[in-house]
Amino acid sequence: MVLMTVAIADPTVAAAPDANRQPRTQETAKVVPGDSKPGVTGGAALEPGRTGTGAGAMEEAAKAKKYLFALFRNEETDQTAAMRKVVQEAVKKVADRADSVEIDVTAASEKAIVDQFRLEGAPMPLLLAIAPNGAVTAGFATTVEEQDLLEAFATPCTEKCMKALQDRKLVFVCIQNSKTKSNSEAMQGIRDFKQGSLLGDDTEIVMVDPADSAEADLLKHLQIDPKPQEAITIFLAPPGIPVGQYEGATDADALLAALQTAMSGCGCGPGGCAPR
Numbered sequence: 001m002v003l004m005t006v007a008i009a010d011p012t013v014a015a016a017p018d019a020n021r022q023p024r025t026q027e028t029a030k031v032v033p034g035d036s037k038p039g040v041t042g043g044a045a046l047e048p049g050r051t052g053t054g055a056g057a058m059e060e061a062a063k064a065k066k067y068l069f070a071l072f073r074n075e076e077t078d079q080t081a082a083m084r085k086v087v088q089e090a091v092k093k094v095a096d097r098a099d100s101v102e103i104d105v106t107a108a109s110e111k112a113i114v115d116q117f118r119l120e121g122a123p124m125p126l127l128l129a130i131a132p133n134g135a136v137t138a139g140f141a142t143t144v145e146e147q148d149l150l151e152a153f154a155t156p157c158t159e160k161c162m163k164a165l166q167d168r169k170l171v172f173v174c175i176q177n178s179k180t181k182s183n184s185e186a187m188q189g190i191r192d193f194k195q196g197s198l199l200g201d202d203t204e205i206v207m208v209d210p211a212d213s214a215e216a217d218l219l220k221h222l223q224i225d226p227k228p229q230e231a232i233t234i235f236l237a238p239p240g241i242p243v244g245q246y247e248g249a250t251d252a253d254a255l256l257a258a259l260q261t262a263m264s265g266c267g268c269g270p271g272g273c274a275p276r
Contacts, residue, residue: 054103054110062132068098070128071083071101072122072127073103073104080125082143083125083140083144087127089146105119124142126142127140127149129152131154131163133159133163135160137153137158137159155216157173157207165236169204169238170199170236171205171206172203172204173208174186174187174232175224175233176208176209176210176232177209179227180229180231181229182231185231186232188250189250189251189255190205192252197252210225211226211227231247231248232245233246233247233250243262244262
């Protein structure tokens with residue numbers, strides 16, 4: 001199983017598991033994720049030179065349960081204009097699902113959002129697709145295509161996985177429902193892991209119903225049969241490292257051993273593999 005990550009300025013910021021797709025970032029510039037005017041939201045087009053308060057725009061989009069296409073820039077260039085045009089056209093097509101905002105990273109009022117996504121020193125212009133829960137589902141530096149943005153939407157459980165990994169947490173993706181066997185046995189090891197290890201507070205459990213059509217893309221990317229006979233557990237570590245996949249019962253000691261093995265062999269720097 002291969003995991004896809006959104007490489008933002010800080011490589012420890014990860015995205016969702018994806019078994020088939022390549023990272024959405026551009027090869028030429030890999031990215032993760034003055035006075036200000038009100039953010040451009042509600043599907044309105046970005047206007048040249050117009051900026052917004054990024055934190056406010058994120059809050060508004062989250063309340064509306066919409067994605068936010070955030071265009072970060074430091075000066076007006078041909079690349080900025082081109083990316084702005086792409087955002088304009090994309091938002092027209094998904095106005096019911098996404099808002100947009102343009103953010104001047106040199107403005108003191110935008111320091112909070114620049115720090116939040118660790119964008120200091122990142123190539124500009126930079127476009128991030130931000131889910132309602134704050135997860136970065138895609139990032140593009142200097143260039144972007146409209147189709148990239150139309151494909152930036154993730155499933156609800158994928159968004160949860162992304163957010164947890166980007167918060168440098170361990171993630172257990174628990175795929176089960178009333179038709180799968182060994183549900184309790186699968187959860188027992190996970191609960192023991194959370195309660196018995198020092199990593200419990202840095203561990204997130206994401207429940208996925210394999211019969212939920214809204215999660216079909218997630219199951220496809222994870223290469224999981226949408227009609228599993230037994231409960232399936234996938235164990236992930238930041239920034240998207242596959243620790244293990246388990247069918248049926250889990251054991252806390254085995255989970256911890258698998259994590260230690262993954263950490264010793266991943267070669268990640270600070271913040272990678274292990275929680276903060």
